[in-house]
Amino acid sequence: MNHIVRPLLDECVVVYLDDILIYSRDMKQHVEHLRRVFEILRRERFYVKLSKSEFAHEKVQFLGHMVSAQGVHVDPKKIEAVRTWKTPENYAKIAAPLTNLLKKNTPYKWEPKHQEAVEQLKQALTSAPVLILPDPERDYVIEADASDQAVGAVLMQDQGNGLQPIAYLSKKLHGAELNYPIHDKEALAIIIVFKAWRCYLEGRRITVYTDHCSLKYLKTQPNLSRRQVRWIDFLETHFHYDIVYKPGHKNKADALSRPAHVAAIQVEGMNPLLKGLFTHGYAIDPEIPLAEKRHLLQWDSDIAYRKGSTKIWVPNYPPLRQLLLEEYHDVLYAGHFGSNKTLTGIAKHYYWPHLAEDVQKFVTSCDTCQRMKSSKQKKAGLLQPLPVPEQPWQVVSLDFITGLPPTTSSHYAILVVIDKFSKMGHFIPTHTTARTEEIAQLFVRHIISQHGIPTTLISDRDPKFTSKFWKELMSLLGTKLAMSSAYHPQTDGQTERLNQIVEQLLRAACKDEISKWDLHLPVLEFAYNNATHAATGQTPFFLCYGRHPLTPQKPTASATVQPAHDFITTMHQLWDRTHKRLLDIQQQQKRQADRHRNDHTITVGDQVLLDTRNLDINHLPSKLRPRFCGPFLSMGVC
Template identity: 35%
Template sequence: MNSSFMDTSSLWNIHITILVQLEERSLVDHRWTIIKQSSLIRGYPQKPNTKCTIFTDHKSLQHILDQKMLNMRQRRWVELLSDYDYEIKYHPGKANVVADALSRKERREALKADNLKKETLHKMEKEFEEKTDGVRYFKDRIWIPKVDQLRKMIMDEAHQSRYSIHPGSDKMYKGLKEHYWWPGMKKDITTYVSKCLTCARIKAEHQKPSGLLQQPEIPEWKWERISMDFVTKLPKTKKGHDSIWVIVDRLMKSAHFLPIRETYSIDRLAQLYVNEIVMRHGVLISIISDRDSRFTSRFWQSLQAALGTSVDLSTAYHPQTDGQTERTIHTLEDMLRACVLEFGGSWDDHLPLVEFSYNNSYHASNQCAPYEALYGRKCRSPLNWLEVGESRLLRPDIVQETTDKIKLVQEKLKAARDRQKSYADNRRKPLEFQVGDKVLLKVSPWKGLIRFGKKGKLSPRFVGPFKIMERIGPVAYRLDLPIELSSIHDTFHVSNLKKCLSEKIGKYKLMNNCAAEEPIEILEREIKQLRRSKIPIVKVRWNSRHGPEFTWEREAFMKDKYPHLFTKDPCGSSKN
């Protein structure tokens, strides 16, 4: 810039660029580095009554004069600029084209284009070598060209042969990379293993279970929406009871424990339900239960439809749907164990007081006892006889107190449910499928149940693949099951499903892997002598695919499920 071509009075209106770099050394200490063309300012004296405008693309620099604490470098720059009448204005960096131009190093010649591709290929070419056997190597590893199915043949041998037996992707890659190489080798191996149908069927999952927690709505009033389940296989008492029908109110958490026999017909259970539940609490709005054969029977469904009660059944092999009743059953069993151990006698003799104790005990969700939540006051017992007096029972505002108690219970229950969902979702992962996707179905046993009639440690963990026909709610899907599984409910929770990535999806013969084992005959009968009861058991011969198989089973269970086996005694003669 030459003074002969420009008046000095107009020089102070030009854009003088100050480049600023902020370097953060700590949370409170900042260091400024100001790089400027000082010779440009010093070369032209400032005219009186003129003002210099300095533009910067660093927004914080416009307030540097207002800072109280300056380091030595900042003070030197401020002192240098103090000889001039100026103001600092912020100009965005994207629009400050002059600053970008002045801050760049002067280039008189264009840069030459780097031949990176040629240099890279030349460097890679040095890594390759062809040995005397005519095979091309890359870093002492055989290079596998992309010819026909050569790479796939090598992966098949390293994964499916008797000498490898389906290793994981990491193990397979570690084994192959010592001898072979091709571009994208690790990615190809990972994709290959993920599409192996055998691996998908037999290998366990080591991830979070799928499906976020889905909670039913909070009931509006007490004993409108309930859940129920059975406790079976208990020691048979003198009264003939061997099971308990557990019925729980989803709002108040109060429960009824009804002693029954496992052989009770659905007609008798329905009569018991009307006498004990409908008579006390009225007709219900909804019932949540598992897929027990008694709850899925036409008679039970027709009865509830006539009463106007909706029956919400869980998905197949997913007892978490009725988690409230399952948790109540755990508490009930512990209380019964304590009673039998401490007081002796049959468990059904203690059941009424067990129900009283359960309903009169503090519940974490409601932050009060179910009895107090149900009736608005604490239950009179030997421990609090004086606390619950006549005045408490005859107060005219007892109805209002009960209503307020229900509102309070709903608030406490909502807070508890929110905490429960937060904890549960931290241990789960969301998973969704689309209609038409192919999925594998988990077949591992739950609580001793043998799914699809298949048992044994070497049975596959998954069967399928099956096609998704419909999405039922956020976390349930209906599958297109084969005729061999026609007795299984076709709706499953997402935690029991796994996406099938295999491209070899043909007609899967389910019976080859999940053949149902049926009993052939009863061989012997014995009486199992327990401490206070006797249990008749029978020796059963099964038609196992691996040869004869014999197990001891409860006679009552076998007689209920396979009555045709008891038309003859073990010796083969007909019963009288």
Template identity: 35%
Template sequence: MHARWLVFLQRFSFTIRHKPGVENKVADALSRKAALLTQMQTELVGLEYVKELYEEDADFCSIWKQCQDSQLPAGYSLIQGFLFKQNLLCVPASSWRLHLIREVHGGGLAAHLGRDNTIHQVQARFFRPRICRDTIRFVESCTICQTYKGGAQNTGLYMPLPVPNSIWEDLSMDFVLGLPRTRRGNDSIMVVVDRFSKMSHFISCEKTSNAMNIANLFFNEVVRLHGLPRSITSDRDVKFVSHFWREVWKRLGTELRFSSAYHPQSDGQTEEVNRTLGNMLRCLVQEQPKQWEDVLSRAEFPYNAMTNRSTGKPPFEIVYTKTPNTAVDISILPKWTSPAASKFTEDYSSMLQEIRQQLIDSNYRYKTAADTRRREKLFQVGDLVMVRLRRERFPGWNLFQVSTAQAWSCSNSCQNQ
């Protein structure tokens, strides 16, 4: 290999001349090897001063003296003047404690990992009292993490939406996007869910439909069957926050409720319906994805006929007082009148109260299970908080001071996030 390069270079006329690093604007890593080694050596030399701090350190002075007298405590050892507990370097009280955490969390070979990963890496190399507490405080106060990382945290307790009082009065809406375009030109599904009975309507539409088209679909497919709702919960889609949509429902007396930005859990019910609908459509269309609009009604019927986990009853039974007939009911089972069904129809109002109580109990169970992994976070008037804004408008996070009017809303917002 060297001989080949030698023969190749002999074809040119050149001289080898040293070029100082200041003039060498295109220096590669190999030409800087000596400078890198010198820098690394300079940085590592600072650890030598740690040896002088053991003797007067409040945490390790007694152990240090025992090691000097060759009386090694259990688990401790003295290696080249450094105190170790097993294979962990003991760090005395000094600026080195914060410097080592900073290096592990955001140094040249680190990438601002999360709290748990930083704690694991620090505890795998160093030992000192309260190392876990100090690491958590450093990571939580890291400005880079707060500026460029997402806002998903386990702060704030689970805050479910208020339980409705009756059927088809409080609704939630969302869209399923990204579907193959059908022969009718539709590529999206508008999902409307009754928050009391959990009954859903799946309405095909176009992604480019404006607020007027969506309002027409809503009146044709939902209002004509169930009447006007008292409230509609949705995300902050451009269709739902438009002036036309707000003005229509304002004139009709319907309250519009919008979920918090970057927090889909506020309307988690509709998100769960979207996932279930996607699974059903994939099973129905199989190898013909463009026919999803033809089987949409076939997906809506079994969804409303199956037992809901929160209410314990099918949505059809709550709305229409009985479950719908299927092919099995008509062709196999004989027609007969059930006394229990008659009594159920008479006690319909009491059944609604029972369903509402089941929803309250279900929300309480979800809240209890979710709060075991979350922590409460409250703000006081005058606290500084980092508020997440839309990326296309204001990149990153922005620092705001909580005012008297904002303190309560910020606390609730963090609880929902």
């Protein structure tokens, strides 16, 4: 509705939900304003119910108050019960214990002065001060005060009849505010009211009355806390104000800050269905009588509150607690946040024993969260290292480097083969369109012809290595095929690392001859195999052949030749030391990796969710795709 009548807002119209209040200075102007409002309603196809409308009134009832040109008054219907109070006929009986303490032998006698006092009390209770409308051209006066647990303030103006109230404010302190020293609480009262009434105060001169004398010197104090500096910066940036000391008993805001708790805890607006669940829950919860006996509860409007708090005590009634958990977690405006934010949201208004545990259990079992959120937990399963071979070329792994520029020999890929024991590598130029038979020929020509048939061959799940031909060839050779896990290149991490080294060597060697990179591979292969490997502490060449090759840096061979038997013994000792060293490094890596993993075992019959990062689900964009799908039943464990 605000959007519909926006052109007339603050000119002649005030809107609250579906109520429209039209105000004018005289009848002629009022008719024009009505015409403009009706034109807007007709254009937007809104209908006004005549029986609920009033026209041309000098005073109207609006939102529980009487509004007129003089200001805002209390609705007479709200105070009728006080006006019709009867004279207390049993006054003597009720007040006797007190009056007897003050005066002895004084008989009760109702006199005119007593009746006059009662009438004066009635009048005082039913004659709330009229709130005047603010005049934006006049200065404002604020009286502010703070107590241990609340702050209060009155906004006033002198429009020719002395200071009259425009608005009242009373606010309970929460959290860290309760621990502020009294000086900061009094200053906080000023900050709160300036923020609340900022729309009135900006651009006008303001006089603030406080009963805390030291606040007069707030701007000139030499030692200020960070909080006080922020407050002063806020006040000085936006307002023109003076702080004046006024004793508390003369400060109208003093009464607004006195109550230790909010005056009356109301449950107006609570859904009737929800309130019915509370009522039923209180009736059947056996813990409620025990809590009352221990003075943990206070009641208001049939709703129990935690003693000394505004939090509603939720009975041990599962449907009710489940409903509250869903409202603060599952619904769209709750956001499916984690345990901490969900707990904070509920704990603002509700309390029950073991609330945090219930929230934790509810959130961790939320199906939507499990499917849609990325996992923040450690990876499941401990690291399972591959067996360490005992001598060179028993276990071999191979992979492709692709995406290279084509050479004059039509090569644009490299088949990388590495021995898992000695770390010796072979870099074989090829192309990605090579058939499985061609790859097999390269493997025989470059690996088997030089090192023999390996017992185990490790590769990824490239179609060339999963083909029927490749499997049959390895079977005929007696070589076991070991495939890496799907979408998990870390299984053959050593080859992946060697690929990076080869690419690095190529970048350095081929910066001027990119189209001839395949011609450099033999030399780069030699350089790699003649370099000491960090894992073994030896060069791959030495571990395989028991000697170092001749290089330009080593022009002559050693004149000493070791006897064959001694050479064999030395090599076996070298391999044993290398095997032990590789085992130690592997165990160290496993301990490091397992620090970031959970020892979680999946058994047959378990229900599991499947990661969707590598799945194409209904062609959804990856940003909006569920992170997990399922659940699926575990039929077997590898």
